Amino acid sequence: MRKMIILMYDDLNTLIKKGEVVERYYNPKNYFKKIDFFLINQKKPLTSDLKKMTGNAKVNFYNIKLTFLQKVLLFFNLPFLSNHLENIVKNIKNKKPDLIRCYNLNFQIFIAQILNNKFNIPYIISLHYDLVNHLNNKNFLISYILKKRIIAVLNKAYRILPVYKSAARFLIDNKIKNFTICYNFTKTIKKKKTIRKDKHIHFVCTNRQFHYKNPINIIKAIKEIEDARLTLIGDGPLNHYLQNYVKLNRLSNRVFFIKKIKNSEYIKILGNFDVFVNCSEINEFSKGMIEAISSGLPIISNHQSIKIPELSRNFCLLNFNTPEGYKISMLKIINNHLLMKKLCKHAKKVYLKSYETKNCEKKFEKIYETVFNKDQVNVRYRY
Secondary structure, three states: EEEEEEOOOOOOHHHOOOOOOOOOOOOOHHHHOOEEEEEEEOOOOHHHHHHHHHHOOOEEEEEOOOOOHHHHHOOOOOOOHOHHHHHHHHHHHOOOOOOOEEEEOOOHHHHHHHHHHHHHEEEEEEEOOHHHHHHHHHHHHHHHHHHHHHHHHHHHOOEEEOOHHHHHHHHHHHOOOOOOOOOOOOOOOOOOOOOOOOOOOOEEEEOOOOOOOOOOOHHHHHHHOOOOOEEEEOOOOOOOHHHHHHHOOOOOOOOEEEEOOOHHHHHHHHHOOEEEEOOOOOOOOOHHHHHHHHOOOEEEEEEEEOOOOOOOOOOOOEOOOOHHHHHHHHHHHHHOOHHHHHHHHHHHHHHHHHOOOHHHHHHHHHHHHOOOOOOOOOOOOOO
């Protein structure tokens, strides 16, 4: 029976409340029969809410409490100075996992490295953002220390799984080769695009609303295009500011807000929109973009600080992150029905070729399979 332990630092309850529940996300192809979650400084979620994400696996939850001092000891690889940390490592080892899985980079990756060093348990880490961009936003000393420590952990990983190409930039720059790009798979629904009776073009922007994903320029562009409608899906520190701007500028009949929605419901309503419009300063090809093209929606996005390879001109219009930039892209689509039709067609075609859920699940399955192939365990793979 294949057993996996997931060391979880990101709050599962928050993910579930946001509606980000994707079938078999933690257990592609129902590969694992048992999954033990070790939750760091968070409460146990309702098992029923997580069931879709773990498939047929038997699931157990265990809590890990880490103080600031214990986090420091983990970071500097000094767990032997704390009986509490030593007990955590021993408890995880006693579950006899075949694999340790870490989603994103946080303190759980240091626990995974310790388990590997002591007991030779392989670990796999997902990388969900452009780490180069992230470190560039910190001061030189902090960036230098973080970089050295993270490189040591990543080099020991059995496999690193960046979720898009720009997330692999740090790995390439630092000659770390044990990685495979694995895009986020999504729930797809075979449904024809909704044909509405009104003549308005409906844009949708789905993102967490914070400094690096501020959609204010998208709203300002909509203000200048009378026939356009915009729905903003998501929440964050800027939500109140955005809603106030819409009210003050009397746009409430054209700009709408949905703070949270279940992923399964979100996928169903995507067909009600015409274009996915995005604003991001973090060099990403997001899950939201993949979900959009899975429904045949073209994408309008701002230029990020580097070129995003996945954003092909076949289905995407790029512009500067200004009201005028978004306005130009929006009007191109509104005034050119043939262009709109072409972009929609290519969006769906690209999704089916490169990001289709079943194929992405199979890719994860093959990676996990190599962990259990004794002849392959120590092999480094080319990307």
